[in-house]
Each structure stands twice: as C-alpha cells, then as structure tokens.
Amino acid sequence: MKFAYTNMPPELRDSMPLLRESAKELLFAHNNSAIRVATSMRGGTIHRLHISEMGKIARKYPAKATEIVTGALPAVPANGVATIESTAEGTEGEFFDIAQRAENMAKAGVKAGPGQFKFHFFPWFMDPGYVANPRKVKISAKQHEYFDKLEIEVDQPISMRQRAWYVLKMENDFSGDQQKMFQEMPSTPKEAWSRSTEGTYLTPQLDLARRQGRIGNVPYMPGLPVHTFWDIGAGDGTGIWLMQQHGLASRFIRYIEDWGKGYSHYVNELRRTGFVFGQMYLPHDATQTRQLETKIGAPLDMLQDLAPDWSWQIVPRVHDFQAGIEILRNRFSEAWIDEEGCKEGIQHLSLYRKKFNTRLGQFIDEPEKQDGHSEAADAIRQWAQGFTPSLIPATGGNRRSGGRKRTRSTGMTA
Template sequence: MAQRGIINRRMIDTLRDAPPEIVSEALALSVTPDMVPQTDVELIACLASWEWRIFSGQLYKIMTKDPEADEDDETAVLVVPFIPNRAQRKFLDRLHTRNVILKARQLGFTTLIAILWLDHALFNADQRCAIIAHSLEDAGVILRDKVKFAFNNLPTYLIGEEGQNELPLFWLSKDSETEIVFGHNNSAVRVATSARSGTYHRLHVSEMGKIGAKFPLKAKEIVTGSLPTVPKTGITVIESTAEGRSGEFYRIATRAEKNTQIAEATGRRLAAKSWNFHFFPWWEEAAYVEDPANVDLTPADEEYFLDLESQIGRKITPEQRAWYVMTREDEQGGDAEKMWQEYPTTPEEAWKASTEGTWFAKQLAAARKQGRIVPSLPKLTTVATHTFWDIGHGDGTAIWLGQEVGAQFRFVGFIEEWEEDYEFYCRRLDEEADKHGYRWGYHHLPHDAIQKRQQMNSRVGREGRRVNSAEEMLQALRPDWRFHIVPRVDRVINGINAVREEFASYWFDATECAAGLVHLERYSKKRNTVQGGFTDEPLHDEHSEAADALRQKAQGYRPLASIPRNHEPHGRRSRPHRRAISGMAV
C-alpha cells in the first residue's frame, strides 16, 4: 500500500471528506490493478476503482492453507493478499446479474464471493448482501473466516487502530455471528440458511447441490422465497458441485446451460433475470498436477483420458493424469462417481451417476438401445389412459399416465409434487385430459390408500380434521373416476422384480416423462454399511415415489376392455357436483 509516512490522520480526513478539487483530480487519474498509490489523490483514485480493490492484492487479505505444511496439520494457515485466481478471473469476466456455477472443488468461489459482497457493502450505502449455506454453522464459518477476517485485516487507515478515540472511516454498528452492519453507510452482510424477507442486492447460495440433496424442501424454499428477493439490477450467484440428476440445482443449472448456449450461438444478450451458466472443470486448474512417477495408470485410465481429450479438444498432460488418478484413489476411495461429482471433466459428466446398486439400470439401457424411450409418443384418444399412483404421507406424490396399445404399454406422462392436496393432483390430471383428450381408465392407488388418516386442510365444524382414506377423498373429489386399489406385496423387492420382468413391454415419452425417468435411473438399493456393497432393500429417498408408483402397474394393473359410451373426454361432459373436501397428501 502507500508508504507509512503518507498514512496519517490527514489522509483519513481527506478520505472521509475530500475537497471537490481532490476528488475531481482523483477521478481523472487512470488506475490499473498494479498501481501502488503514493499520494492522497492516488489513494482516493485507487479506492474508487472496483478493479483495483479486487485485483490489486493491496486491500483484502484471506486465510489459506500452507502448501508446504503437512496435509494433516490443520493449524498451518497463511495470511495472504487476495488476488483472484484463473477460474475466479474467468468468472468475473462473464459476471451477469444471475449466475449459476457448476465447478470442481477447491477453486475458491466462496472466498471470492465473500470478498465481492464485503467490497460492495463497504463502498455502497444501504446495501444488503446475503450468503446462504446448508447449515447455520457453515454459514457462520463463512462470515467469520472470510468476510469478517477480510474486514478486520483492512489497512488501518480504513478501520483505525486499537485504542483510537475517533471513529475510523469504516466501522461496525452491529457484529454478531450471523450479520455485520456497517455504521458508516448502513450496509450489511448476513449469513443464513434461507433469506425470505426484505431485499437483497447481492445473494450467494453456497453448495446448492448439497442443500437440495439433503434438504429438498429447503432448496425449494430458496428458489421460491430467497431468489425473488434480489431486484432485477442485483446480483445472484448459485454455486455448487453436482449432486446427481435431480433437485433444484440440477434443474436451474441445466436450464441455464441450455439458455447460455443458445445466447452464445445466436449472439443475443441474456436478459437480466436469465441465468448465466459457468462451468469450471478440474483440468483448467493449474495446481491439479502430480509427479507421474508416483502413480500407476491402468488401461481403463488411459482410455478415459483419450476419450476426455476428444471431448474437450486438448491434451491432458501426464502430470494432470497422475493427479486425477491419485485424487480418485486416495481422496475419493477409488469411487469414480464421486470424482465425476467433485472434479467433473464436462457438465454432462458432473450429472452422471454410476449404475452400481440401482434397480432398473439394465432395463433402462435396453429400452434406450431398442428405441423404446422416444422424444414423443402419440397421445391416443381411442384407448383408455390409466394412472398409477404413489401417495406420500409426509413425502411426495407421483403419478404415471399410461396407455395399453397392443403388446406395448406406453407411459405418456408423469406428475409429481410435494406438499399438495388431492385437489391439486385431480386438477393436474384434468389439465392433461383437456390437453390431450384422454379418456380415463382406472386410477390405480397403492394398498394403503384405503387406510383412514387425519387429513390436513380438512376441518369440518368443531369436530376438527376429517378422518378419511385417500380413496374416499379422491372419490369425493371426482365421483365419476374409477379407482382400483392395488394389492399389497409381501416384500417391496417382489414388486420391483415384477416391474423388471415386464419392463420389455414398456415405452416412455422422454419429454413428458423426463423427471420420472431420472427417478427410475437413480432408484437404488440400500448400502450395507457393515459388509459393504448393497442390500436387497430399496433406499427410500426422493426417487422412491416415482418407482413406487410404477410398481402399481406391475402389481395390479386392471385393463379396461372398452370405454363406455358415456365416458367422454374431460371438458365435453357436465361435471358432477363436488363435495368440499380437500386433504393434504403429505
């Protein structure tokens, strides 16, 4: 920074209330990141420059692990000037109002954004900056070790010295474990697990993929409650490693990638509220190298790197290959899928999942090879359209729509949602019927649909919540629909095997059933934590509902030989009076 003799009380006064002529002179100066200010005017000019503040390394400091220290020594920390690395500079060059980052690990994006938010709050009045993490503990660490650390290590001419009587240029009016508020301009930086109220001019969602994998409802709340708090001119950054082909991060990132590719191909600018996709693979990081003499590569490894080179159009050095294999074996325990997620080569690989331990991998692969998963299937009005349900009690609800056409059973639609009542699903099916002219066959419900439960959102006078079964509630909502209760199987695996046995007759509309197919791909077995490998029991997770709904087809499909003459497509008949019953399907 400036020479010690220049950093004095006079300069602080100048910075706080600089005369107009000095400000004019400062703003007229040309400032570059490598400039070292030697005068009051130069210092004001530098502090007025965002590029100088972020890129010079002369203002902010961060903590980093000592590269020369032992790997197990957690106390080996260096305090170094913050200078954006290659990946961070690339991101800043393409910074947009809405940003999604899919990345390899340890590229420093959380640190970068913490510095950006701190800088914005320090130099702009009445701003609100927020950082969301998957736990309050992790959020607090980000505030303490990245935001507060950088603030507390600013030059003393900005934050004053210990024992100083007068207020410094920058000072805190509030300092807690979750928020700091600046007294000099009323701007603030806070951390949380969600941010619903108020306006946030800068919002960062850290590791959104992990939030979605562990807390899908929290991820949904972030999308519906936190993201809308950022105004059109504000900046949002969602960053994460991948966590499979499902969840809010997957949906936002894949849409953003497609839209960004279209914009780049056509030369169009992204709209302010459109997401800009950023991808940072492991092979772009210069530090990810290792001595090839320390690592043995298998023929499968060599084949992988040859395929990688053909995809990215560049060579992967022996040092990079050695680093990748060593990291996979030592850090990820030889798990290729973890490497795809934590250190992706391409965006497609980041979402890729191993088929080990999944129930329907072979069946889906055969369906694709045989052309039974197609972009679109015809929606016939001359045959019955049946539905197959899994009704969640505390989980989601999934519904497959299918038509029997000769020896084929065609799945032409898939519906899923969480925390919605039965009326919601009836309306969705009405919409599908109106759109495609469907004539309903049987609506196949799981065996527990006849069990009576207290239903949410179903208060009746003073008696409290109504006690009904799902079948009763649905029949009351749609008296003219045919419902069929599928018998229970002794073990779930018997139902799964029934699906696998008849899967060769299944056809899928890949567009209408996209989400359902992802769930079938990821539907997996429980891991055996004692002996390793997998058990013969299914894992209950966000993919279960779609698979359980599909089981109803194999376990108890009830065909309809003919459609009664009076059963017209929805919208062409008079609707019977509905009883005012809802029922939350949770």
C-alpha cells in the same frame, strides 16, 4: 468474513469501523451497511448476494430452496449482483432449473441481461495444481479411453500428470467410484448434472440395462397381447406400464401417467392405442373401498364397470416394501424398455429414491412419495411381484383374482 476484515491494512480497517458485530452480522459505523450470513434473506435490499451449495439445499431441503428463489433473489435490486455456486445434484430442483436456463442461453450464444444469470463451469483440469507423478499411478486402458474422449470433447489436451491426479483422487478419496468423481470433480457440465446415486433404489439396475442395450428401441410387436401394470393413487397420480412378453423378455413399450384424473381417462387412453390387451394387473389395494369420482367403492369395481371386456388381476401384497424392491431389482434383467415410449417412466425410475430425514441428516428406508416419482416405480413393481409368463390366464372375459388368500410360489401370501 471477520477474519478478512481483521486482516485488512490498519488504515483501511480504521476508515470502516464496526458499530456492531455478531456471529451472523458485521454492521459498519461509517455508512450503516452490513454483511450478513443467514439461511434466509427475505426482506430489505441486498446489493451483493452470494448463495453457497444451493444444489445440495434444493435436493435435501426443497422448501428452503424455494424460500431462496422467492425471498432472497427478489431482494437484489437491478443494480445488484447475485452469485450462486454449488456442486450439482442431479437434474431437478431449483438450482438445476436456474443453472439450466443459464447454460442453455450460453449454448445459444445469448448474452445474459439484467435479472438473468450467466453460466460458469470450472472443470477440475483448469486448476494447475491438480497434477501427480504418473510413475506412481497405474492408469488402466479404460481410463485412458475416457481421457482421450474428453480431450476431443473439450478440445484441450489432458496431460499424463493430470490423468494421474484424476485416477489417484478417484481411488483414494472416492474408493474408485466414478459417479462420485463426476459429482465432485466433473470434467464437463453433463458430468456435473449426472445424478448422485445416494439414496436411489434402481440406479445399478438401470445402468446395467443401458450397458446391455435393454433400454433403447423396443417396438410394439403385432400379434402379441399387451399386458398393463398399474399404480392407482388415492386422489393423486396414476402410472401404467404397457408390456408385451416375448420369450423370456418383458418388453415395455409405453408408459402412461397423469394426476387428478378419473379412471375413465386412463381407460380411454389405453383404448386409443388400438392394442389387443391381455391382463390388467392392479395393486392389492385396488379392492379397498375409497371415495371415487361420484361414489364410494373399490377402484377395481369402477374399472370393471368401465371396461368389462378386460381381464383384471389383483397382485398379492408382499410382506413389506423392501421385499417388493428386492423382487423388482432381481427381475429387472428381464426388462427391455423403449426409450421413447417410456421416457417419463425411465426418468421416474432413475429419480426414485429414499426419503431424506432432515432431522437425522440421512436417508431412511422409506420411499419419497412427494416428488412425483413413486407412481412409475410402484406400477412396475406389480409386474415384478405378480407377472409370471407361464401362468398367464386366457385373455378375454371379466376376471378378478386375489379376492381370497392364496399362496404363491415365493411362499408369500396375499
């Protein structure tokens, strides 16, 4: 801002002398107005507010994004102007919520009114400078197929020079990573919202499952028992995957979750399905004493009291969290997931990621537990770590496994 002010025509600059200047503010003497740069703008009246890279702020520093929404935006009066520009960073967070509302209004043909944002999207091919010599770039048949589909979608031709630039940019700047290209140089809003794979645990496994058709219509198969895999939170969320084993395929037909509910709620939800249940797999800490709804005890004890006719199994604990993630990744090729019945679970798995250390400015090898996505991942890990089709015990009766140390085929101990 100081550079722009300094390089204005002298007569214009002289009519607006500075009273005070610093790294964060230019205060003008002629009318006491100011231009400020800050990470928070709470308080006062801001007639022109520009917010940069809010998508990245919302993903890595959600508390700061909340401060912008609750502090900075309300400081703009009805006759003021607020603009937000950013690279999109997935389908969650304050920036996505604001932009999604504006985009939905635009799609519906609704004109933005006072206090509402108007959606603007600028694809890479709008820039006339984004061209390259096609004779010096090898464009594959698959890449041409992408551009041909894009032409139909945006109703605009994508020239050979534009195609060459895109391929060259992706190969040189992003090492051929299409996902990074979607994030930084999107062709459509849908691509822009495509979640960055940085810090995620299961994105490659989910992408492969979709390509292989293992996420789609996976219906309930009458005659096969339904096994369940639980993550039971200590006072927070509980997630349950419902699965039928058919040959070598683990068919996940439904996902159930909720927060702040007692175990009786989940037992009732499962009974309402009318399914015939096989084994109920619980995490290792289900045997640990904790404060329950009205008493102190182990979750397993309470669940056995609520459903004595079900067979409960305790999944042994692996030696560390990362080992459990690797087991899940390795077994994910066995999973077939119903897209409708497990919609929330699939979304949680796609957003399950490492914790971001704001001090170090990088992801660390710990799961993020505060965003509501860990329950689904922890629940499906019980399947990967504890379910072996050939070792399914007979159904019925009240069984309790895992009460004493045993060695599994993996060599790990409970």
